Amino acid sequence: MTTPALTPVPSAPARARPGKRLLSALPPSGLLGLAIVLFWLVVTVAGPAMAPHDAAAIVDPEVFGVVSAQFPLGTDYLGRDMLSRILYGARYTVALALASTVLASGCGTLLGLYAAVAGGWADAGLSRALDALISIPSKMFALMMVASFGSSVPVLILTAAIGFLPGAYRIARALAVNVQAMEFVQAARARGEGMAYIGCVEILPNMIRPVLADFGLRFVFTVLLLSGLSFLSLGVQPPEADWGSLVRENIGGLPEGAPAVLMPALAIATLTIGVNLLIDNLRGKRKDA
Template sequence: MAFGDKPSKVVRRRAKRPISGALGLLIVGFWLLMALAGPWLAPHGANALVSFEVFGPISLEYPLGTDFLGRDILSRLLHGAPYTIGVALAATILACLFGVVLGLVAAASGGWLDAAISRTQDALIAIPNKIFALIMVASFGSSVPLLLVMAAFAYMPGSYRIARAVAVNVMTMDFVQVARARGEAMPYIMFIEVLPNMLRPVLTDFGLRFVYVVLLLSAMSFLGLGVQPPDADWGSLVRENIQGLGEGASAVLAPAIAIATLTVGVNLIIDSFGARAKREMEN
């Protein structure tokens, strides 16, 4: 390129591409891999008593130290990844799936059906999520299936509101009106014409819901109402070792940092979506 020439649009776009999105993908990809392969990569069993020293220091044998019973923190962290990430991911998928479908149905139908669905979701969203979770656990006990259903039900109304708001706007566009004039069935209009044109806000909302669900489940486990012993997720690892913060800080900090990095990684990906949309509007 000759001196004084302007860089091409492709070069400028690459120069503006945020590194934060790639970093977020790297962090989230790492933890997803740990959720899948963590139990097989763990050097010890989740409940194996490997040391007589409780809250042992970081060493080559125990890279993250030991907990209040002398168990390896690294192994406990890896065994807890499927519970923290897997349950949260499944609950988020269910919440967004039902929320988006209900939002599409309400936006496409209108009238009394739209009003009935919207008022029902408004009533549900008025209940604080933690209060709802405490009521569910107090009523039915704590189990992994209950935590999954509870988290999905708690965050479905928020997903519905986002999906309906976007779907109502898309429904007014010309290509949807053309599809209606052709006599296309309502399921075709909802899932072929409307849904592909609302994927970006839906995916952004999915990322936010996932972060909320991770924090909710971790808070429930910290209160002793989440995943029950002998199983453990990252929130329960913080709770059971909190009394040793002064002498074995790594037993508390390791799962706390894992939760923090996972949520930060997801937020970096979401921010990169917003930056990309802004660049597309500018170009």
């Protein structure tokens, strides 16, 4: 009795890793935004180690020096290397904005989920309280906080986080209310699942992309708010400096077009443009099944 030949079964194609799927889904503008964001994140972490000079060292007798091989971004109003100043300043501009945005979006999303799932008086109370807070302009609220508690890193982080929390709550609640009306959420309620399970397992995964897009947008707003406070001398205080402080302290070189005032502004612009390009393309390319 002969044994029939076995036909080899083709192996299932390996699934692409999440990182590769993300890169393949992003269009060229999204990849450019991702590259800019990653560049500034690396600078935030490794900026002081990459800086050719100490941020406070006066390395050139000429103030508002032009771009040269020795000083690629020129020198400031005291003769300090602007490249080193920008690399050191990224720690405050990016790190403070990132910490504030994580706090605002995280708390706003959790509160929005709770309000949508709980409903009733909890939803109404949270919404009315945060409506009262959102009615205060963010810059006015920041000025009140700095005037009351002084300017320090914790105060700046909490100020930006509290100021942008109501907007994050509103977005998260609206998304959660739409998702919870779907049949699979109603089925989970009928099974007797608790609020934590419904919110974190059933609703949150189905609203994560819009929440991430909102996170990127709030990060941009936070960068601009903190840089604006520093430009008004109400943000990061000397001897430390963020990019907004660098623009303010070198504003005297603006009439002559000094690189010292243009380069920090360019750094803020590239960061915000990069984040906007990334979040605009966060949905990626849609593929036909």
